[in-house]
Each structure stands twice: as structure tokens, then as C-alpha cells.
Amino acid sequence: MIKIKRIYQEAEKNDGYRVLVDRIWPRGISKERAQLDLWLKQVAPSTELRKWFNHDETKFSEFKTRYLAELAEGEAASALMQLKEIVATQDTVTLLYGAKDQVDNQAVVLKEVLEK
Template sequence: MSVRVRRVYDPPEPGDGVRVLVDRLWPRGMAKDAAHVDEWPKGLTPSTALRRWYHAGEGSYAEFAERYEAELDAPSAAELLAHVRELARQGDVTLLTASKSPGESQAAVLLRLLGEK
């Protein structure tokens, strides 16, 4: 089973498996039926404060990743992460983000953590 990251704006592919949106906000200009999102665990996404801090350019990706991982230690977020990990054990999972740089987003952090199973 595999976990991968894709932009939500890319068309769905047969190998996507369960499509999980990992952004707190719905992607701009994307109709809900066109996104083909299976799950949207908002509690797994970075907090509004962390998201705003990172997008304002106030810190590095490494610092963002560290702060986000700390947020994921909260019981509710840890439970959602465990759920996505279980989905990945059962089949393919695609983490979806609207980020123009998915490799430097919360999706990349989640991909790494899910890979550490």
C-alpha cells in the first residue's frame, strides 16, 4: 500500500485510492464534486495561527514542520493521524493539498510521518 501527495487541482487517477484533503480551507475555485475528496479531517490540518504564520513568510519550512508535528501530538490530531495510517495499511491513500509547493507543505510532513509507521 502506498501514500502519496498530489495537488487537489490535478484530475483524479485510478491509483489514488482514498483521497484525503489535508488543507484546513477548501481549495479556491474547486467545486466539491470535482475534487473527489473522500475524507477531510480538518482536525489533522495545521491550526489557523500556524497556517497564517507560515504563509506570511515569518519562518522556514523546517520550523513550520516542527511546529506542525507538535500540533499533531494533541490527542484529537493524533487520533486522526492514526486513522489515516490505518487507511494506508488497508490500501492506497492520496493526501491532497492546494499548495503550489506540496513538498513544503503539511502534506509533506504527513507523508513523512505516515512513512514512519
């Protein structure tokens, strides 16, 4: 099972393996509170793409297209393979993100990719 959750929400036992999929550490969250198993920043959107998107929901469709292209090459592709291996070996994986928008963010895209 793959779940997505804002890192600002409390960690729960049923989160399973917790992976932060942001390139930048979220403000105000201590490492203890985060309770991460892995911070996989290489699978996050590039700084350029993140700044271009700026969490503008009208750009989400284009963001998704560009992000999928990033996930197909370089270190992002390697990180995605690592994430796929984790999903294959864990009962539950929770993808954590910092964005306020719970519908239009990279964790939603990653979940779709991993569930295919």
C-alpha cells in the first residue's frame, strides 16, 4: 500500500516506511518529529521545476508532464528505482511532502507512477 501525507501531520504506526520526497527540508520539523526512514530528495522535482510550478494549480498538468520527464533520467530515475524497490519490500510506504496543496503536488504524481 502506498499512502501520501503532509509531513506536518503526526506520524502514525500505520504509516509504515516513511519517505520524505521533498528536495528541501520542511520548515519547523525536527528530525525526531519527522520519524523518517529515508529522505529521498533526488526523487523530488528539480529546483528549477519547483520554482516554476510554485504550487500554482493551473500549472499542475504541465508540472506533471515535466516532472515525469525528470523522473525518466539521471539521478531522479535512479532514486525512483530505489523507491520502487522499497515499495516492493514494504507492506506500507508513506510518501511525505511539505506542500500545503494536498491534491497538486509531487507525492501525488509519484504515487501514480509507483502504483502502475
